[in-house]
Amino acid sequence: TGMLHSNPGDYAWGQSGLDAIVTQLLGQLENTGPPPADKEKISSLPTVAVTQEQVDTGLECPVCKEDYSVAEQVRQLPCNHFYHSSCIVPWLELHDTCPVCRKSLKGEDSSRQ
Numbered sequence: 315t316g317m318l319h320s321n322p323g324d325y326a327w328g329q330s331g332l333d334a335i336v337t338q339l340l341g342q343l344e345n346t347g348p349p350p351a352d353k354e355k356i357s358s359l360p361t362v363a364v365t366q367e368q369v370d371t372g373l374e375c376p377v378c379k380e381d382y383s384v385a386e387q388v389r390q391l392p393c394n395h396f397y398h399s400s401c402i403v404p405w406l407e408l409h410d411t412c413p414v415c416r417k418s419l420k421g422e423d424s425s426r427q
Contacts, residue, residue, distance in 0.1 A: 347409055348409050348410045348411050348418065349409075349410055350406070350407055350408055350409065350410060351406040351407070351409070351410040351419050352410075352419075355406075355410075355419045355420075356403060356406045356407070356419075359389045359390065359391060359402075359419075360389070360390045361387050361388070361389055361390075361399070362387070362388060362389075362390050362396070363385045363386065363387060363388075364382040364383065364384060364385065364386045364387075364388055364396070365384070366384050368382065368396075369381070369382060369383065369384050373396065375388070375396070375397055375398045375401050376395065376397065376413060376414050377397055377398070377401035377402065377405065377413065378398060378401050380398075382396070387399070389402050389403075391412050391417075391419065392417070392419060392421055393412045393414075393415050393417040395412050395414050395415065406419070
């Protein structure tokens with residue numbers, strides 16, 4: 315019936331061998347994608363106040379999905395996407411791209427890598 319009748323770890327190199335393979339594969343994934351953004355570039359991102367017009371359009375933080383309120387201070391990326399500082403800075407410390415459009419803070423499109 316296609317069902318395994320014993321421990322899946324028995325089919326590879328034992329449970330510890332299987333764990334080692336999975337750990338190695340996950341470790342390789344951590345180092346893929348764009349590099350972190352420069353600290354200076356992150357700190358130089360403008361902080362802007364949310365306008366009534368933006369609130370009326372239902373603008374929300376793409377990371378936490380919370381609606382913005384009028385006059386709330388948010389960070390503006392070069393691609394004109396807006397984020398809470400506490401939402402975008404941790405991302406930029408890992409990736410030099412906008413999470414929405416994948417444009418680099420340097421203005422390059424990194425989605426084609």
